[in-house]
Amino acid sequence: MTDTLFLADFRRACTSNSCPFCALLTETARRYFSSLLNGFTLAPDIHQRLARSRGFCRAHAWLLKEVEQGERGDGNGTATLYSTVLQGIRGELDACLAEPTSGAATKTHWWSASPAPFGKRLRERLRPEGICLMCEHQKETEEFALEQLIEALDEAGSSGELALLYDASAGACQPHFLRLLERASTDSTARWLAHVQRQHLAALEAQLDAYRNRDYQKTQSEAEADCWIRALAQTAGLPHAFGEVVE
Ligand SMILES: [Zn+2]
Numbered sequence: 001m002t003d004t005l006f007l008a009d010f011r012r013a014c015t016s017n018s019c020p021f022c023a024l025l026t027e028t029a030r031r032y033f034s035s036l037l038n039g040f041t042l043a044p045d046i047h048q049r050l051a052r053s054r055g056f057c058r059a060h061a062w063l064l065k066e067v068e069q070g071e072r073g074d075g076n077g078t079a080t081l082y083s084t085v086l087q088g089i090r091g092e093l094d095a096c097l098a099e100p101t102s103g104a105a106t107k108t109h110w111w112s113a114s115p116a117p118f119g120k121r122l123r124e125r126l127r128p129e130g131i132c133l134m135c136e137h138q139k140e141t142e143e144f145a146l147e148q149l150i151e152a153l154d155e156a157g158s159s160g161e162l163a164l165l166y167d168a169s170a171g172a173c174q175p176h177f178l179r180l181l182e183r184a185s186t187d188s189t190a191r192w193l194a195h196v197q198r199q200h201l202a203a204l205e206a207q208l209d210a211y212r213n214r215d216y217q218k219t220q221s222e223a224e225a226d227c228w229i230r231a232l233a234q235t236a237g238l239p240h241a242f243g244e245v246v247e
């Protein structure tokens with residue numbers, strides 16, 4: 001049984017000109033950040049969580065900046081949240097620097113396999129505890145969305161509402177296509193997904209061909225003009241739909 005709220009979100013995501021899962025996850029992240037900035041920048045549990053993960057991952061930190069600048073423009077919410085993040089990092093530096101030095105200095109070379117003991121201890125202390133809060137949130141949303149489509153395909157086949165929406169969308173990016181295949185429990189579902197994917201790829205390939213051989217005198221539709229950007233999105237996914245693991 002498809003969740004009603006999810007259906008409305010998925011329908012909207014399927015009208016975007018990119019992978020519906022990427023569109024859904026990007027929208028989810030924007031909404032989450034908007035709500036965070038508008039009501040939770042002083043919440044102690046959020047501060048603790050962000051301090052442990054050393055802030056958001058790179059992809060989501062830059063999305064937070066976009067939302068902050070797009071909605072408020074003053075940066076106060078991010079300044080409040082990141083004061084705690086920076087305090088935490090500085091605290092670890094202070095604690096490590098206050099430890100007594102251990103014995104004689106050991107000379108290490110840049111090509112040495114093991115880093116100096118002080119650097120090693122400091123790296124351990126600075127390592128993020130747990131994944132980025134937004135990555136965690138998106139992971140849950142993604143699992144739910146993928147499961148909803150697979151369930152709908154198993155129950156109603158390719159004529160169900162979700163299947164029709166998905167079929168009419170721009171199609172899944174390669175990472176989300178692979179995740180769908182991981183979850184498809186019957187060959188008929190997997191084959192239908194592959195068939196839809198093939199159609200989307202063939203259409204995009206044709207657009208790329210037309211773009212490369214275009215007549216520069218004629219104006220092109222917006223859809224044709226950005227096909228090379230959609231080719232990047234098709235293979236890699238949208239930039240804010242996935243987090244990044246920082247070593
Ligand atoms: Zn995607």
Ligand SMILES: [Zn+2]
Binds near residue numbers: 132135243
């Ligand atoms: Zn993240």
